[in-house]
Amino acid sequence: MHIKRIILKNFKSFGKKVEIPFEKGFIVISGPNGSGKSNIIDSILFCLGLSSSSRVLRAEKLTDLVHSGNGRQVGEAEVTIIFDNSDGRIDIDEEEIRVTRKIRVTEKGYYSYYYLNGKSVNLSEIQRILEQAGIHSDAYNVIMQGDVTRITEMTPLQRRKIIDDIA
Amino acid sequence: MHIKRIILKNFKSFGKKVEIPFEKGFIVISGPNGSGKSNIIDSILFCLGLSSSSRVLRAEKLTDLVHSGNGRQVGEAEVTIIFDNSDGRIDIDEEEIRVTRKIRVTEKGYYSYYYLNGKSVNLSEIQRILEQAGIHSDAYNVIMQGDVTRITEMTPLQRRKIIDDIA
Amino acid sequence: KKDAFFETFNAVSKNFSEIIAELTDGEGELYLDNPSDPFNSGLNIRVKPYRKPVQRLESMSGGEKSLVALALIFAIQRYKPAPFYAFDEVDMFLDGVNVGRVAKMIKERSRDAQFIVVSLRKPMLEMADGIIGVTMGRDNTSTVTGIRLKARV
């Protein structure tokens, strides 16, 4: 069970459709400051519904996640993650599991959609099958830029609360 | 006006007398994690009375600044900074200005001594001549490890307070 | 509730000690300042680096603290394993030798899980099975370039 490919459309600094292939094993993402590396990590949290607040994605509001070129915001941001399910860890009879999340910005606010292998679903359905794969919504498997420093600066009481949360 | 030499005796990880010469200009201090680089910066703050709390020097109490080898603490820590005063910026008729600070640990607590060119003085006298050289006790000229991250994580109100403090 | 806490705490504690030994050739442990009253206790960290005296987290160097915090996060992850991990520049304060140790640990763990690691550090790039390069184009959109995938033996 691993991420095979991430497809980004109008998400943050990814203004056109960008496909990123991933191998199993140890993959390093590198590049200059401000090039979009952390935005790729944000897209994983966004797509899988793992971040409970837009602040985690460094956006003042969810609509800030839509690509904005020259101050104008395009209508829709979409991220698709394709998982390799050849070990059958998720109980769907497919070699590939496609999770897609789309947000559309309108004058009144925004709409958020989730799709599982092309079929429209609730976030709870996505979370259910991710849990089978061992991907929990508290996202302890993702360490964001600055988290390590935050842990060193915590008080012992705050650090103990981490254990409370995962127990 | 620049630092010419720093002499460390039993200060933090400097267990024996160590003399470090400095040129004017751009000097880089480098080396592995835990080797003692930040301790040299701490010694400058300690010697010139620039840090108002021992926590800034990463010591739970001032006595933690005394070198401790194999769990036993030696009696006294001493730091001397020798300034080049050939531009006469400080109104003492000397080419070199020596500032020394010593702390001695006893069962009852500790004693702290300051010396200016060998003569025992109060901290206020040290601060007076340092002010002449443009070295202020708020130590804005010293950026400690982690300060830059702290500023990026501040709220706008906390950031504005920085301006209040220096105005 | 207290049982659930201690089950987690003991498991994470054991993982932490193993990981610290692997990353530093030293010994480390998590401990509560008041084990009989865990929910009012602080979680403290004590590390004894190879040939150095014991130290609490708070008095360590920038790089040492960073390595210990990373070991705590890895200990939690080992308690709740996931099929993939994503790390964004966790090697900030580490010197070259320590980045190499973390890269080696990730390489070994990557037989059982996928590790997607954002890093600018050479020892990480050298250990990777594949490297994805990201740049900002002239049109102000991010492009992914230079995807180098090495065959894994």
Next chain:
Amino acid sequence: KKDAFFETFNAVSKNFSEIIAELTDGEGELYLDNPSDPFNSGLNIRVKPYRKPVQRLESMSGGEKSLVALALIFAIQRYKPAPFYAFDEVDMFLDGVNVGRVAKMIKERSRDAQFIVVSLRKPMLEMADGIIGVTMGRDNTSTVTGIRLKARV
């Protein structure tokens, strides 16, 4: 009191804009969200990188934030100049190009003041007039080694 604040704020603001231009080829400014009520105002930072749209500090990348925070600190220092500066690993989140820019700025300023900079980054070591190496000896005490002083032209 309000006058003292604005005298400082305007001077630091001007320095900040100059330093941002030097470090990033972009434009930047400090602004208060409520200039008529400064003591209840937040100090905000807005930067327009070369050819990119304007951004508030909070939405920038790790390296971009770091560079902007450093520019603010430099702006304050330029308002209250000192004969020496001591910087401990201020280049943490910066990529190689940005470390080089900061090193170049420090080099130019070092004609008027002494800069003592702790760093592990190559572009800093290359720009230095002198390098002091620190290591932990077998007896667990720090030793200073390899002091290389280049003659300054």
